[in-house]
Amino acid sequence: MNRNILNLYFIMGSQNCGNADPLHVLESALKGGISCFQFREKGEGARQGEDYIKYARSCQNLCKKYGVPFIVNDDVRLAEELQADGVHVGQDDELAQHVRVRMPGKILGVSVHTSEEVVSAIQAGADYIGVGPIYETKSKADAKPAAGLSFLTKIVTEYPELPIVGIGGITIENAKRVIEAGADGVSIISAISQAEDVQGTVKQLLNIVK
Secondary structure, eight states, rough: GGGGTTTTEEOOOOOTTTTTTTTHHHHHHHTTTTTTTEEEOOOOOOOOOOHHHHHHHHHHHHHHHOOOOOEEOOOOOOHHTTOEEEEOTTTSSOOHHHHHSSSSTTTEEEEOOOOHHHHHHHHTOEEEEEOOOOOOOSOOOOOOOOHHHHHHHHHHHHTTOOOOEESSOOOTTTHHHHHHOOOOOOEEEHHTTTSSSSHHHHHHHHOOOO
């Protein structure tokens, strides 16, 4: 896997966009230059059934248009149906080693919060890990306590060959610190999805992470 796809990793579901059209938000982010997109349609207000699949496919088509990897959060069945570029799972989702078997040749990302979880992710065949939450975040109702930059630096030092993206509470103001701590990139939800100028915000973030 090319580590550069982690540079500016946008995560979004329709529930993260307030009153804005999520497809418009995504296309603005793609125009701005995001390097990867994770489809995360879960939680209160998430789309269901056929509407969910149709919306996922629309997001995937936009990503294809701009040549950006389309990663599905947690829902392996959807990823299989759409032939997504990859899947990202957390510690409470389907086991990473099972996903690796179901999605051979696809990108597999795993969220980690402890050193033990890092080891498990590597053993499961993860292509990259999402370390965090780096800072406190309100974007996920089930977010764990902040892991902090010191934990990120520890993992970067111990596993220099492992692609790592920082996640959780990352903004324009603190993104640089995450990169300086050694991450290949930052993954962001609300700082992009709720920005007044999505495209401009993405460009600002790219200047920081690159």
